Amino acid sequence: MKKYLIPISLTFIVVAFLLGFVEIDKNSISNKDLEHGITYGISKIPTDLKNTTTLTKRDEDVICSVSKGLVSKDIDNKIMPSLANEINQSKDGIEYEFKLKDDIFWSDGTKITPNDVVTFFKELLKEEDEENISALLDVYGAKDFKEEKTTFEKGVAITIKDNGVIIRLNKKNDNFLNELSNPQYRIRKYLIMWSNIKNNYNKLVYSGDYIISSFDDQQIKLKKNIHNNNNSISNINIIKDNSVELSMASFEIGERDIVVDPPQSELNKLNSEGKLITVPKTMGAYLVINNKNDTIPLQGRRYIYKNVSKALEDYESLNDKRFELAEGSYFREDKNDLTKLQSRKVISNKEEEWNNAKILTLLCKDNNDNRELCRCIENWFKNNTGIFIKYSLVKDEEFEDQELQKRYDMILINNDANTLNKKEFYSQLNNYLSESEKEKLLNQNYNLKNNIYENIESNLFENYRILPLVFYNENIAFSNNISNIKLDGNGNIDFVSIK
Structure with missing residues (x-):
């Protein structure tokens, strides 16, 4: 028996050695995995899906997939x-x-x-x-x-x-x-139970293409609803990643198939590889220039806005996937009104100098988008003007402090620029509006008889008080495993479209 044992052992060793040189087709493995499902990285796992007030588009993806x-x-x-x-x-x-x-x-x-x-x-x-x-x-x-x-x-x-x-x-x-x-x-059935979806997911029935088959603090597993007629993939694994950088690292080694808003440094590469979808969002960034009892005159406010716009124009030329320039429009859809925008451009580009300020202060909420805009504005002013921009990024609750805001020359704000709900848009600007503007917004009869929103907008722009800067895009990276992915008209991922 021993005389056979040695040759068998040698044969096993040789085969194992040779297998080390065999190249594994990663795509074939990935395609096989895709038959079972895809993996989608997000920043947090939503636990309350009853009300949509605090939900992001990506949180809403869960509701849309199962309802x-x-x-x-x-x-x-x-x-x-x-x-x-x-x-x-x-x-x-x-x-x-x-x-x-x-x-x-x-x-x-x-x-x-x-x-x-x-x-x-x-x-x-x-x-x-x-x-x-x-x-x-x-x-x-x-x-x-x-x-x-x-x-x-x-x-x-x-x-x-x-x-x-x-x-x-x-x-x-x-x-x-x-x-x-x-x-x-x-x-949805039993809506009240969706307020604690983590504990109730397995007690519910679903009207959508998927059901929730598993739910914990780190992952949501969606399984195809067998009672719906569609050709959707079998499973979707939604995994919590502590950062988009972590999601992207997992994406690079094939452990994520979808990543939302990958880092700015990756966008051009992903786009050139055909692995990126860019979708317009209604969210925009606006610049409030504090008047401070005329310490910054109209000439100065116009000078500031002109140069901030130039800074963002230079930045956008290299990073066109992240946002779209507002170009004087308060709503993305209004950019089609070329007559209005051209007249605003002419006014803003009026040649004049303003040399009263050496330092300008800027306040905004601390998030990735604002951080990037502030750095861009600071660098541009440093390299092209004699003005130094000193910016402060603060937490949401601190940002709402009215007294704090009064101490800054400029405030960068984010607002949902939904042209179908202009009243809500201007209500969010309430702290920065004049008393007469606030009164007109509350007067329903006035709103019906007059184009109040146009009047307020013109006043804000012509006095350079609240000015549009950019409209944000959402970027979604998808892996080689996916040949087709679409978003619906509300910006939610249509998982059934994935092939």
């Missing part, structure tokens, strides 16, 4: 039926009928019914914050129900007809379907 709404919005912002297969609107634009599909099921195999939809809207009115359901509050009787002045069954105009749901509004709202496509309107 469907009556309608959805595709990548081209076109409203598409989802759980509904037909949408009929009355001639006066006040009433909508949503006829449900016949083949829609909860993840336990039971059929999704019109009663499920109505029950969800009742729960949503009770549980969701008002600012997130403005369209639903436009429904006849919804506001009274929210304020406990009536019952849902007797007072709210959301009713069942055959295999459909009828919704009647107080008045015509051209944005109703657009808002109904948002994540908060995705149909």
Whole structure:
């Protein structure tokens, strides 16, 4: 027996040695892994998915993956039926009928019914914050129900007809379907239980393409809903990474398939390799120039804005994926108004000097975007003017201190520039508006009779008080394992599109 043992051992050693020289096809392994799922790195694991007030787009991705709404919005912002297969609107634009599909099921195999939809809207009115359901509050009787002045069954105009749901509004709202496509309107059962999704995920049923199969502080596992007809990948593993740098390091060695907002230094490389999606966000950055009892005159404010704009223009030419220059527009969509923007450009570029200041102070919240903008502005002023920029990055609660803000020449603020909700946009600027502007914003009759927002905007720009700088983009890196990935019209990842 011993005479055979030595040759067998030698053979085993030789084979093992030769295998060390065999090149493993990493792509074939990755493709095999993709059949089982993909891995997606995020900065935090959301535990409360009931209200959308504090959720990021990436938090909302979880809601969108496991829930469907009556309608959805595709990548081209076109409203598409989802759980509904037909949408009929009355001639006066006040009433909508949503006829449900016949083949829609909860993840336990039971059929999704019109009663499920109505029950969800009742729960949503009770549980969701008002600012997130403005369209639903436009429904006849919804506001009274929210304020406990009536019952849902007797007072709210959301009713069942055959295999459909009828919704009647107080008045015509051209944005109703657009808002109904948002994540908060995705149909969910037992909404109150979503406030502690970590403990309740396995007790719930889901209307979406996926179910939550596992949930802890470090990872969410999504599994394909077998009762939905789609060709989606089987599993999605959403993993918490302590930093985007950590996500990117895992991405480089094939342990992440999707990374959101990779570091600035990686963007151009990822884009050249065809591994990057850049999506416009509504969030913008704005510069408040404190008047300080005319210590910075109009000439000085214009000089500051002109040079800050030049600094960002130089930066954007090398980093065009991170943001888009505002170029005098307060809303990204308004950049199409070339006449307005050209006139503002002419005024801002007026040749003049202002040499009164040697140091200018700048205050902003401490985040990656603001940090990058501050460094850019500081370096540009240092190299191109005789002014030194001294900036302070502070925590959110410290930033809100009114007395602190008064001590700075400039304040960099971030605001959601949603052109469909200009009242909210200007309300967020409330601390920087004049008393007359605040009064006009609160006066509903004035708003209806006058283009108050245009008047306020013109006044802010012409006096160089609050000025638009940039509109941010969101960048999503994806690995070689993924050949197709899309975002819907609300900026949420459409996991079903992944191939």
